[in-house]
Amino acid sequence: MKKVMVIFGTRPEAIKMCPVVKALEKKLNIEVITCVSGQHREMLQQVLDVFKVTPKYNLDIMKDKQDLFHITSSILLKMKDVIEKEKPDLILVHGDTSTTFASALAAFYLNVPVGHVEAGLRTNDIYSPFPEEFNRRGVSIVARYNFAPTQLAKENLLKENVDEKTIYITGNTAIDALKTTCNIKVESPIFDWIGNSKMILLTAHRRENWGEPLENIFHAVDELTKMYPEIKVVYPVHMNPRVRDSANRILGNNEQVLLVDPLDPLYFHALIARSHFVLTDSGGIQEEAPSLHKPVLVLRDVTERPEGIDAGTLRLVGTNKTVILNAAIELMENKNSIYDKMANAINPYGDGFASDRIADIIDEAFSK
Numbered sequence: 001m002k003k004v005m006v007i008f009g010t011r012p013e014a015i016k017m018c019p020v021v022k023a024l025e026k027k028l029n030i031e032v033i034t035c036v037s038g039q040h041r042e043m044l045q046q047v048l049d050v051f052k053v054t055p056k057y058n059l060d061i062m063k064d065k066q067d068l069f070h071i072t073s074s075i076l077l078k079m080k081d082v083i084e085k086e087k088p089d090l091i092l093v094h095g096d097t098s099t100t101f102a103s104a105l106a107a108f109y110l111n112v113p114v115g116h117v118e119a120g121l122r123t124n125d126i127y128s129p130f131p132e133e134f135n136r137r138g139v140s141i142v143a144r145y146n147f148a149p150t151q152l153a154k155e156n157l158l159k160e161n162v163d164e165k166t167i168y169i170t171g172n173t174a175i176d177a178l179k180t181t182c183n184i185k186v187e188s189p190i191f192d193w194i195g196n197s198k199m200i201l202l203t204a205h206r207r208e209n210w211g212e213p214l215e216n217i218f219h220a221v222d223e224l225t226k227m228y229p230e231i232k233v234v235y236p237v238h239m240n241p242r243v244r245d246s247a248n249r250i251l252g253n254n255e256q257v258l259l260v261d262p263l264d265p266l267y268f269h270a271l272i273a274r275s276h277f278v279l280t281d282s283g284g285i286q287e288e289a290p291s292l293h294k295p296v297l298v299l300r301d302v303t304e305r306p307e308g309i310d311a312g313t314l315r316l317v318g319t320n321k322t323v324i325l326n327a328a329i330e331l332m333e334n335k336n337s338i339y340d341k342m343a344n345a346i347n348p349y350g351d352g353f354a355s356d357r358i359a360d361i362i363d364e365a366f367s368k
């Protein structure tokens with residue numbers, strides 16, 4: 001029996017790792033240990049509840065307005081004890097958060113092999129997204145298995161001289177998660193509030209957008225609602241107080257905008273499906289919305305998901321108020337059929353079987 005420790009700590013990692021946990025649990029020769037850092041608290045628990053995953057360890061490190069020093073150092077130290085106790089044969093981490101980086105570093109220090117799910121995403125700008133581009137590059141240096149979601153991600157790794165034999169193209173496990181969530185019908189007063197209106201779904205939380213960029217985004221949304229009194233905007237606001245304060249101040253009194261607490265993925269994915277289009281600086285939503293045929297205006301200057309831009313479903317608009325507003329107007333007016341083209345593009349992120357592929361690869365490697 002081989003032991004695989006699956007580590008994650010934030011909402012998006014949980015959404016994309018729970019399908020991997022489930023797929024590994026089906027393997028007879030693998031014992032799966034789930035360890036969460038607790039970098040997120042409520043937002044993590046929402047996902048664990050939906051996917052019915054109960055971690056064996058929760059390092060519970062979150063504190064209010066935490067900084068990068070706190071997250072990285074506390075995870076590194078606490079992870080040491082867990083890894084030394086469990087002595088796993090393999091540690092799996094996901095993506096690019098500080099949980100990902102600190103856990104991979106702890107594994108490296110203790111000489112435990114690392115598998116990296118969602119490997120190879122790059123903007124090639126170390127400051128954007130910050131600190132995620134650094135985190136994911138750091139993991140690529142130590143990973144024994146690189147599970148790249150797309151061909152492009154594989155090419156990014158090859159450019160950094162990562163050994164080709166360690167790279168497997170699997171698709172993105174975000175699409176696997178959608179298969180679970182979108183199969184469950186949900187009801188919510190939010191849908192009553194939307195009624196028959198055109199609804200725009202908004203999310204924003206990135207560190208590099210804190211402060212003025214976030215405020216520009218919120219002012220753009222405010223102006224858009226004034227131009228189109230018939231639209232409604234739903235914004236599940238991230239729990240970060242730095243985000244909540246700006247959102248409440250600028251959008252709190254706008255009757256066309258509904259600010260709600262973070263939603264569990266069942267409700268959130270149902271909202272994507274109900275939306276007209278999505279405004280977001282999120283990473284994961286750039287993968288999910290195309291799969292649900294919704295155009296996405298990406299509130300960032302660069303993206304590590306150019307496949308969605310090439311497919312025609314994502315459009316980078318940055319954080320300038322006028323640019324965001326003009327792009328949203330073009331979608332509202334369907335100028336030159338831009339809405340139709342974006343909505344009908346083909347999702348480039350996989351077929352929903354990435355987790356099974358990852359479990360098969362690990363199982364096979366153990367049997368050699």
Ligand code: UD1
Pocket residue numbers: 010011012039040041042043044062063064065066067068071096097098099130131132205206207239240241
């Ligand atoms: C983190 C990740 C980011 C990822 C995002 C997903 C890092 C450095 N950042 O950023 O890559 O895109 O998660 O959402 O790894 N909070 C709560 N309850 C929660 C979660 C957060 O109260 O359940 C509040 C706390 O005050 C916390 C703050 O939000 O200090 C920020 O959380 P943090 O994980 O540091 O940053 P995120 O912006 O969430």
Ligand code: UDP
Pocket residue numbers: 011012015203205236237261262263264265266268269281282283284285288
């Ligand atoms: N999400 C959710 N509830 C919300 C907002 C987002 O379940 O209220 C999901 C979303 O579907 C996606 C993930 O959270 O799977 C994205 O997380 P986030 O934007 O926080 O992080 P990122 O992907 O940018 O790292």
